Amino acid sequence: MDLTLYKTLLEVAKWQNFTKASEKLGYAQSSVTSQIQKLEIEYGVEIFERIDKKMRPTPAGDILLRYAAKILKLYEESKINVAGQTTGSFMIGTHETTLFSYMLPPFLGAFKKCFPNITITINELLENDTSRALKAGECDLGFIVDKELSDPDLIYRTIQEEEFVIVAAPDHPLAAKSAIVPEDLNGAEILMSISGGRCRKLFETMLRKHNVQYTLTYEINNYETIKKCAMHGLGLCLLPKTTVTTETQNGQLAILPLNYPNFKLNVQLCYHAKRQLSVPLTNFIQLMCETTPHERLSLGQSSTIQPL
Structure with missing residues (x-):
């Protein structure tokens, strides 16, 4: 054929x-x-x-x-592994495209210096579809934000722990308080991600546990849009801290001082346990999973990362 x-x-x-x-x-x-x-x-x-x-x-x-997708991927993989080539491509599948857009560029910069001829494609997946896509061979790596997971067919590697924070416009009444509790959110206007996401589940669990009555103003499947709505006073929301660092530092958003256990999930890469990884793919996984927070500050600015 x-x-x-x-x-x-x-x-x-x-x-x-x-x-x-x-x-x-x-x-x-x-x-x-x-x-x-x-x-x-x-x-x-x-x-x-x-x-x-x-x-x-x-x-x-x-x-x-x-x-067809599997056959072509195997062909590309064979060229890299059999001929020792450093050309080709691999695909990352994720539902968390917004958070990934904040994290990924420094890693891509460092990886590009070692493997300039490797093309990386990021494919947006439906919620909870990463495991299926990996097992079906539709992507080579998966990027998820969740609690620690286990699957005999997949290998999970934690990149970092991500904290989620409640943010609102700086002039929001709750932003002026030195501390608040969940019950203070009674009657609040709240922005949520689309139903089913881990971020929303964290928020809804807390609200339900404390019988908080609120108004759901908008449901939006994009952290950036939710963030912009919060900045314009349309409600408060729960977002990954990584995605609001700039806005909270320059005063466009305020983190509400909630007296409650931190919302935390693990940022993880995953791949098929029986998949033979190419040299570039192995290096990319190593780069993302074994780079310390201090080293990440200089990623893309130096060529200290060497291929295996």
């Missing part, structure tokens, strides 16, 4: 359009159509169907797409 056919298959699925896929691949549209037809003949199924002017995979097409 020609691997080009699988690449074309994934590109058509990505754009849901033969013409767009052909432009991105640099092929004539007739060539893309011919390649998909070859796959349909090979597997004896219809791979795409036209719905609302878009080419969407059939149920059989969805299955083939997952296999």
